[in-house]
Amino acid sequence: MSVKENTEFQPTIVAFCCNWCSYSGADLAGTNRLSYPTNVKIIRVPCSCRINPMFVLRAFQRGADGVILCGCHPGDCHYMEGNYHTRRRMTLLFSMLNYLGIESARTRVEWVSAAEGQRFVDVMDDFTAKITELGPNRRLEDLRCKKN
Amino acid sequence: MQRIGVFVCHCGTNIAATVDVEAVAEAAKSVPGVVFSADYPYMCSESGQDLVKESVQKYNLTNVVICSCSPRMHEKTFRKAVESIGMNPYMLEIANIREQCSWVHKDKEEGTEKAIMLMKAACAKATLNTPLTPGMLPVTKRALVIGGGIAGMQAALDIAEAGYEVDIVEQKPTIGGKMAQLDKTFPTLDCSSCIVTPKMVDVGQNDKIRILSYSDVEEVKGYIGNFDVKIKRKARYVDEDKCTGCGLCTEKCPMKKVPNEWNLELDTRSCVYIPFAQAVPKVATIDPRYCLKLNKGTCGICSKVCGVGAINYEAKDEIIEEKYGAIVAATGFEIADISRYDEYAYGQSPDVVTSLEYERLMSAAGPFGGHLLRPSDHKEPKKIVFVQCVGSREEESCKGGKEYCSKVCCMYTAKHAILTKDHYPDTDIYVFYIDVRTPGKLFDEFYRRAVEQYGVHYIKGAVGKVTPHKETGKLEVQGYDMILNEQMHIDADMVVLAAAVEPSHTARRMATMLTAPMDNNDFFTEAHAKLRPVESATAGVFLAGMCQGPKDIPETVSQASAAAAKVIGVLAKDQLVGNPCIAHPDELMCNGCSQCAGVCPYGAITYVEKEFRMPNRTTKMRRVAQVNEAVCQGCGACTVTCPSGAMDLRGFSNNEIMAEVDALCL
CATH class of the missing domain: 3.50.50.60 (FAD/NAD(P)-binding domain)
Known part of the structure; x- marks a missing residue:
């Protein structure tokens, strides 16, 4: 909520959450009535390794200001090793995005377990604050996609 | 053309207090493809479900979007509802506007705005949904119980009672667990061993139950109905089949100064030992840390006094491989x-x-x-x-x-x-x-x-x-x-x-093997805190006793019986309905490079030579990927690895996820 007081800018944040840990963690934050900024919009995927780098690029192209991927903690993946794939892929993708001028703070991979509602909120609060500070992302945005 | 119906739930005031549900229903009307929208106080109630069913028939809907609680809560409920009137259940999408919107946001205006976006994203995905049919999986009609305490014994007895074979894997030389160590039980003050030892005997004598004591689970692979488990049978240096449990070796063993775990090291025992008089199986075990024969090559008295020749100093740890349909974790505390x-x-x-x-x-x-x-x-x-x-x-x-x-x-x-x-x-x-x-x-x-x-x-x-x-x-x-x-x-x-x-110190290792989630205290997490308290989130893995949270004996026994009932529910089926949200390759795009098979954790991908029609009435043999529908669990690792983008995941396809991204960003 502090986001609103400081500035007019409301970032768009896409959070990809794996079904088994992070999506449940986000649900737990809800069950415990813990609050985080409305800027965060969650997309459910079966595993963090389902997240194609293409999805991240697409989000930036369509005007997202930050993209965060959440998965199970290393070693706890429901599919045994999916989050290790994610970690390797995203390390590569993020360094490429950084080269293209997407600040590395705009992209993040975090591990949130199904029991960590509070951690989910802390991560999202922090990420939203960082993105708000960075301001809007216009580097990859394709203005032709905008409706108006 | 898709005809989408949007149904917005008030959930009493749970959603309606922070989200203007009427506004969400109204906004849905202008979403492309939506032909009907409505709001209702409790969508999950019978009358709410009826509203969905009636609307589907009345407006000839092809897709349904429900804006309500988490899909983890009621996705199944609504899928069943639409299935009952002949719609494919996978044409239904849920927008989570309770756990991830109304409950976490305070401002009604912002909450409504976000709820509308989530609704639009769900509609965007629903538009691209395709009907899916699950495959059928065979079931191995045997169960594994990990832990031989009161929870494990009760679960095993109940499963065996229904006529299925059960293996109990217990780390210690005997089953019985902590309850066997108690003196009396509250609040009735009856003697603990008087009630637990007959149970141990029941387990030992039940011909459906096999006790693998002094053993560890080493590896678990597979999925519900078809688990492949490796079990390490630690060398006890005594042949279980020959030993009669006479105890002569324990009397003659000269090494009497071994701390006695059974009495929490308050006294000592001999190196070759039977933990206590009522142990099941009642066979001796040589403690290799203290044995003079094993460490120094001297002594060997136990072998000399044993009348049946059960002592074998050459014994080695042994790995056995077994198949099970369901697993009960009862690892205790x-x-x-x-x-x-x-x-x-x-x-x-x-x-x-x-x-x-x-x-x-x-x-x-x-x-x-x-x-x-x-x-x-x-x-x-x-x-x-x-x-x-x-x-x-x-x-x-x-x-x-x-x-x-x-x-x-x-x-x-x-x-x-x-x-x-x-x-x-x-x-x-x-x-x-x-x-x-x-x-x-x-x-x-x-x-x-x-x-x-x-x-x-x-x-x-x-x-x-x-x-x-x-x-x-x-x-x-x-x-x-x-x-x-x-x-x-x-x-x-x-x-x-x-x-x-x-929780037992082995519980974390076990949870990793079972891919079952745990909480911050290393207790196993149940699939739903209220409604599925004996199931793990991993299908086919059930929980009993203290490994899920502190509880007393009657609660442990009830949970064990409940877990057994769930196991019987799985084993009673000849086939299980699989998950249709699995990977499938576009054979025209696949060039058989084998990268997808390299990342598949289940080995679900194989390659076949297939004949393809080419221009001018020619044909060509090409190597293409094939996904085993019974083995694929739908993680999606292969879809991202595929360099030509031939692999896609049903129910979470590239297009569907990107449509969601678009709806949320634009």
Whole structure:
């Protein structure tokens, strides 16, 4: 909520959450009535390794200001090793995005377990604050996609 | 063309208080493809489901979007509802506007705006949904129970009762678990071993149950209905089939100074040992850490005295592989290490004991044969101080304590007090507590009996320090009485600490193997805290007993029976309905490069040579990927790895996810 007081800018944040840990963690934050900024919009995927780098690029192209991927903690993946794939892929993708001028703070991979509602909120609060500070992302945005 | 119906749930005021549900329903009307939208107080109720069904038929809907609670909650409910009227259940999408919107946001305007976006994203995905049909999986009609305590035994007996084969894997040489170590049980004060040992015998004699004692689960692969498990049978150097359990070797063994785990190291045992008289299976085990023959090549007495030639010093650990349809985790608990609480002088004086050690001291099969004596000088204690919540209900930052309540300590302390007073009425007993928690049938009556009838001194407060005095042999207990607001000094003969319970130290390893989630305290997490308390989130894995959270014996037994019922539910089926959200390759795009098979954790991808039609009536053989529908679990690792983008995931396709991204960003 502090986001609103400081500035007019409301970032768009896409959070990809794996079904088994992070999506449940986000649900737990809800069950415990813990609050985080409305800027965060969650997309459910079966595993963090389902997240194609293409999805991240697409989000930036369509005007997202930050993209965060959440998965199970290393070693706890429901599919045994999916989050290790994610970690390797995203390390590569993020360094490429950084080269293209997407600040590395705009992209993040975090591990949130199904029991960590509070951690989910802390991560999202922090990420939203960082993105708000960075301001809007216009580097990859394709203005032709905008409706108006 | 898709015809989408949007249904917005108020969930009483759970959603309606922070989200303007009418506005969401109204906004849905302008979303492309939506032909009908409505809001309703409780969508999951029978009348709410009827509204969905009627609308589907009336408006000829092809897709349904429900804006309600988390899909983890009611996706199944709604899918079943639309399936009942002939719609493919996978044409339904849920927008999570409760857990991830109304419950986490306070501002109604912002909440409504976000709910509309989530609704639009769900509509965008729904537009691209395709009907999916699940495959069928075969079921191996055998169950594995991990842990041979009361939870594991009860689960195994119930599964065997239904006619299915069960294997129990137990780390220790005998089943029985912690319950077999208890002296009496609360609140009835019946003898623990008198009720648990007949159960152990039942398990041992049941021809459907195989006990794999002194064994460890090494590897678990597969999925519900078809688990492949590797079990390590540790070498016990005694042939289980030959040994009659006569105990002659244990008598003749010259190495008698081995700390006895069974009595919590309050006394010693021989190196070749049977843990206790009623052990099941009743066979001897050689402890390889102390055996003279195994370590120095001398002795060998046990082999000489054994009449049936059961001793085999050459035995090696053995790995066996088994198939199971369902698994029950009943890994139990340990008493937390309390040596870091040096204010209680545990470890400094033998007369400061944990409650489980006190249990052994009182037990007729314990080190003093049921005569309550102090471990230091073997004298009867006249004044005993019990300290509650040692390591429980404490900030983790404070010496790594447990934040949870260990649940059983209040009751077993009342039990200890009553039993002690019964046998030695002139003993003075003090109990320091934070709160006395006695919910349960006849529990509070039991506690009040300790206070009113037996005159046990219950003091609300804490113990600050226990100082052992060598000269007098007394333990000086400094405490604080919160009600009288005064310091107390008690010269006690014994101090008993109600140490926290914690999950077995092998539980974390087991959870990783089973890919079953755990909470921050290493207790297994149930699939739903209220409605699915005996299932793990991993299909085919069920939970029983303390491994899921602190609980007493009746609760453990009920949970074990419930888990058994769930296991029987799985094993009773000849085939299970699989998950249709699995990977499938576009064969025209696939060039058979094998990268997808390299990342598949289940080995679900194989390659086939297939004939393809080419221009000018020619054909060509090409190698393409093929996904085994029964084996694929739908993680999607292969979809991202595929360099040509041939692999896609049903139910979470590239297009569907990107449509969601678009809807949320634009």
